[in-house]
C-alpha cells in the first residue's frame with residue numbers, strides 16, 4: 001500500500017497541443033523487439049498500448065536512416081513499411097485513449113560498423129568513443145567527419161522521418177538530443193572540434209539541433225514538438241567543459257519556439273571523473289550543482305524531469321514548480337499501469353529483469369501485467 005498522498009502526480013496538465021491526464025510519462029526505452037527490418041510489430045503495439053494510462057508515452061529511439069541505427073531490432077522511421085508498423089502501434093494506443101510520441105534519433109559515432117551494414121560511423125569530428133560497444137562488444141572506431149552537405153542531408157532525413165511520423169498518427173515528436181548520440185555529439189565541446197559554422201562557439205554547436213527542431217516544428221507545429229537533453233551525462237564517453245552555459249543558450253532558444261516540452265535527463269551522481277589525456281574532466285556536480293533547479297532558471301516552458309526520480313522526489317519537483325511531469329524508465333517497464341496503481345493504492349512493482357531489457361519476445365516485455373489482471377489470475 002502507498003501510504004503517501006501522490007495525488008499531485010495524477011493532476012491533468014496541458015503541454016502545448018497535448019492534454020495530459022496525469023504527470024507520469026513513459027520514458028523512451030529501446031527494447032529491440034523487431035527484426036532487423038526495424039518494422040514495428042503487433043507485440044510492440046500491445047506493449048505501448050498497455051501503457052495508455054500514463055500522461056504521455058515516448059517511444060524508443062527510432063532511427064532516421066540505416067546509418068543512424070546502433071540498435072538493430074529497434075523500430076525505425078525512414079520508410080513506408082516502418083511507418084505502417086508504427087501506425088498500428090499508434091492506433092492501438094489511441095483506442096486505449098493514450099497519447100504517444102516518437103523519439104527520433106541518429107546515433108552518429110555511437111555505433112560499430114557491423115550495426116550499419118559495414119559503413120563507417122559519422123560524427124561532427126573524427127574522435128572515437130573510448131572503449132567497447134556494450135551490445136556488440138566491439139571497439140569503437142574513429143568516425144568519419146561529416147561534411148556540411150552531409151549535415152544538411154541528415155537535417156532533411158529528420159524532416160522526412162517527421163513526415164512519416166505524422167502520417168503514422170503520432171501525437172508528438174521528440175528529438176533525441178541526449179545520451180551521447182549525434183545531436184549531443186554536436187553540442188558538446190569534447191566531441192565537436194569543428195572550425196566551421198557547426199563547431200566552436202556554443203551558438204555554432206547548437207546550430208544542428210536548432211535546424212532539426214525547426215524542421216520538426218514545420219511538420220508537426222511547435223505545440224507537438226519536444227526534445228530530450230542530458231548535458232552532464234557521461235554515457236557514450238561524453239563531456240562538455242561548460243554545460244551550464246551550453247544549456248543557458250539552447251534552452252533560451254527553445255523557449256522562444258514554445259515547444260510542447262523539454263525532457264531533462266540528469267547526470268549519474270556516482271560518475272567517476274575519468275579524463276582523457278588532452279582534456280581533464282570535472283565531476284558533473286561541479287559543473288551543474290543542482291541539475292533540475294539550475295536548468296529550470298533558463299526555461300519557462302514545460303519540463304519533464306528524468307533519471308532516478310522517485311515518486312517522492314517527483315512530488316517535490318512538481319509542487320515546487322521545478323518541473324511539470326516526470327518520466328520513468330525502469331518503473332514503466334515493470335508497471336504498465338502505474339497511474340492506476342497510484343490512484344488505487346495498489347502495490348508498485350520495483351523489480352525489472354535486466355536480462356530482458358533488450359531483445360527477445362513477450363518475456364520481460366508484455367508479461368509485466370497491470371495490477372488488476374495480475375491479481376485476478
Ligand SMILES: Cc1cc2nc3c(=O)[nH]c(=O)nc-3n(C[C@H](O)[C@H](O)[C@H](O)COP(=O)(O)O)c2cc1C
Nearest residue numbers: 027028029030060061307308309327328329330357
Ligand atoms: C532498457 C533501456 C532502454 C533505454 N532506451 C532509451 C532510448 O531509446 N532513448 C532514450 O532517450 N533513453 C533511453 N534509456 C534511458 C531512459 O529513458 C531513462 O533515462 C533511464 O532509464 C533513467 O530513468 P529511470 O531512472 O526512470 O529508469 C533507456 C534506458 C533503459 C533502461
